[in-house]
Amino acid sequence: MFQICDFDKCCGCGACENICPKQCIELQENEHGVKIPFINESMCINCGLCKQVCSQNSTVELREPTACYAARSKDDAQRLDSASGGVGYMLYKEFLQRSDAPVVCGVKFNESSVAVFKATNELDETEKFRGSKYVQAEIGELYTDIANALKTGHSVLLIALPCQVAGCLNFLKVKKIDNQRLYTVDLLCHGVSPQRYLTEQLEDMKNKHDWKSINLLTFRSNRRFRNFHFYVQATTKKGKKDAVCRYFAGDPYFFGFLRGVSLRESCYQCSFATRKRVADLTIGDFIGLGKMPSSTSLEENIPNPSLILCNTKKGEELLKLIGKNIYLYDRPIEEAVEGGSSLQKPFGRSNLRNEFxxxxxxxxxxxxxxxxxxxxxxxxxxxxxxxxxxxxxxxKLHMEKLVFILTNRSTR
Ligand SMILES: Cc1cc2nc3c(=O)[nH]c(=O)nc-3n(C[C@H](O)[C@H](O)[C@H](O)COP(=O)(O)OP(=O)(O)OC[C@H]3O[C@@H](n4cnc5c(N)ncnc54)[C@H](O)[C@@H]3O)c2cc1C
Structure with a gap:
């Protein structure tokens, strides 16, 4: 069978599917539920574009960050449903204020709880992009849509995993499309698990709990007691509301993902898990914040801070755009690298992986x-x-104590 790249190295970015002039490439699940490109060889004209666009076959430019920040959105209400500091959402919000017909791209769950990329110019839609969906999202025709938007004078903001940003940049390069108006943000990435596993788990839950539909699914949020929890809200067949909330280590899907049992094979050898970055800006969790001395002191204990790495001039432009709406603290890059294992090397295989x-x-x-x-x-x-x-x-005890103190003060 004709292969674009080694299947174990294929990251499923979908650039090959997007570029094929004969539409004869389709990402399909293999026996492990992992989506890889299948080629209808009777339609293939051997143009070679799929091999050319594949980030596993070509070198993608990676850049050393020029600045590093700890950050948090000033909008506390919006930050509640974000993964960490709410920087992703703030980027969408400010980018959509631009005057050059802006379009932004992000990931939401569709009505079947499948993570999908979507391009939009509506702020309401970007609310669904908030929060990390710890699963590989479907690219669909995203790169083609981005190319068409750029060709017709739109500016585009893409927030995605590094391999997906690389897929998009390669696609535009091979298609010879000017990417001056494309702004890219990559997420620090631990790896992804295939959607198939999540879907199987949700089906199992639907059967056990007699659910008709799932209304909300989150892996983490800044809501109290819900950080790093698998949380599902559903409606039962009898029309009642139901919810399940599990600690990550108590949930099969989340456990498999976070412990490196069920990641995509390519993630264990990811070439983007390094301090050098593919996008204009990088966002992630700032793990280990405050462990190194810095020229700017942290004025507060920032809960769940975001990390921002600025990697290019366009990255600086993005930062300027959101600067007034986020708290920003200059930090040494080494501090981020020390705490963020995704900036050092790919996540390790669990000793349960081979058995899995x-x-x-x-x-x-x-x-x-x-x-x-x-x-x-x-x-x-x-x-x-x-x-x-x-x-x-x-x-509760602390709250009651506080209420007691405040009531006593006001009655004195
Ligand atoms: C699969 C995955 C693995 C990650 N691994 C790490 C890690 O190892 N270390 C680390 O520090 N941070 C990691 N992150 C990033 C982290 O979870 C937060 O996304 C990041 O801190 C930004 O938070 P925020 O509050 O600024 O973003 P928000 O305002 O919550 O915005 C979230 C952004 O992530 C995008 N997004 C959500 N799900 C996906 C997805 N499946 N694929 C592509 N884009 C998506 C949304 O479109 C949105 O742009 C990972 C994220 C994902 C999706």
Missing amino acids: LKLYPINGFIKTMDILTGNLLKKNEIKFGVKAIVKKAVY
Whole structure:
């Protein structure tokens, strides 16, 4: 069979599917539920564009960041549903104020809880982009849409994983499309799991809980007690509201993702997991903030801060755009690299990985994770449950104490 690149290295960016002039390439699931390009060879004209556009076959320019910041949106209400400091959403909001017909691209869950990229010029739509969907999102015809937007004079902001930004840049280069008006932001990336696993888990939950539809799905947010939780809101077949909230280590999908059991094979050898970046700006979590001395002191204990790396002049332009709406603290790049493993090397394979690959094609996701983890997830859930009860009780106690002090003060 004709192969564009080594299947284990294919990151599923979809550049080959987008560029094919005969539309004979389609990303389809293999036996592990991983989407890789399948080529209808009877339609193929051997033009070679798919090989040319593939970031695994060509070198993509990576740049050393010129500045590093800790950041947090000043809009606390909007930040609640963001993953960390709400910088992604702020970029969309300010970019859409530009006068050159701006279009922004991000990821939302569609009505079937499938993560998909979408291009829009409506601010309301970008609210659905907030928050990290820890799953590989469908690119569809995104690069073609971006190319058409650039050709017709629009400016475009793309926030995506580094391999997807590389896919887009390669696509535009091969198509010889001027990318002056394209602004790119890459996320620090731990890796992605295929959508297939998430869909299997949601189907299983639907059956067990008698759900008719899923209304909300999040992996983390800044809402109290919901950081790094698998959280689903649903409507049952009887029309009642239901919700499930699990600590990441108690949920099969989240556990597989975060522990490196069920990532895409290419993620374990990712060439973008380095301090040098492919996009104009990089955003992520600022892990280890405050551990190194800096010229600017942190005036407050910033909860869940975002990391911003500025990598190009266009990155500086983006920063200027959002500067007035975010708290920004100049930090040493080394501090970000020290804390952010995704800036050092690809995430490691779990010692359960090989077994997972053997078991999945026979048993499917839920049963495989069950066999691999035994009682571990249940134990983690109990451990978390107890911790959460204590945390809530301490919080309640503090609130009651505060109310008591305030009421006593006002009646004095
Ligand atoms: C798969 C994945 C792995 C990540 N791994 C790390 C990591 O190892 N270390 C780290 O520091 N940060 C990682 N991040 C980034 C982190 O989760 C936050 O997205 C980041 O801190 C920005 O938060 P925010 O509050 O500024 O963004 P928000 O305002 O919440 O905006 C989130 C942005 O992420 C985009 N997005 C959401 N899901 C996806 C997806 N599946 N594919 C592509 N884009 C998506 C949205 O379109 C939006 O632009 C990862 C994100 C994803 C999606």
